[in-house]
Amino acid sequence: MDARKIKSTLSDIAAERDPTVKCLKLASLCSTLWGERGVELVVVGGSAIEILTEGAYTSGDLDMCHVKATTLPIRQRQEVMGLLGAKGGPRNWQVAGMFMDLLGPVESFARTPYRRVRGPYGEVLVMKPEDLLVERVLVSVYPQPDETARKCARLLAGVALRQELEMDWNEVRRIAGRPEYRNLSQCVELLKEVADELKTQNPLHPD
């Protein structure tokens, strides 16, 4: 992407007033620029939940990880983010009227692919909802009950049960049974709760 294109793209992102669209646009631009330098980025956390659910959850920061263990060297990170007029670094930057946090290598157990959205400035990888769901159910219970995490899990479950987000329920079951989580019964319970409210079948029902 050349300097002129970056400039017009940045103007568009800075002018964007919808937080979810702004987030996707910035992820699209960053993914393209880092991808040109050999590092694949993926949107994670609350930003990923927002892109997948429109849950009115995201704040003014975009959380991204790199897909593989290696990332750009610090100097190169600062140079590429410098092309965007970013301030700060080397792991979080203020750019185009929001913040971008680079959280390190992604942690994923699902065998499903990252979800892919072709953003306006290039393709965006989004964290797998199977991982997000099981993780949020865990955080909603441990170390303390967490109502916000539970709402996030409900958002993912609700949008998936209404078939607006394709979820691999066998993967959800498998991940929740892994030693890293061991929360299958809590996932089943949450899915039952949401499925009952939506008057649909619980895909994690043991039968």
Added chain:
Amino acid sequence: MNSKPKIPCIPINGVLSYADWLKGRRARRKSSQLVAPGINRRKRSSSDKRLKKLFKGERGLPFTPTEQL
């Protein structure tokens, strides 16, 4: 016959176009509101200082109303 208009689903495989992602926003918001009504943004986090400074006391931009999606 099912007369419900086809809402683009975020697929496991393949790439969702930007136009289809935009087209599905209202449906996803409506589904989200059924199970977690209102604004679900965290009230606070470790990023509050920088967020509130940038967003004039808020933690982010206001969400677009569902009917405008």
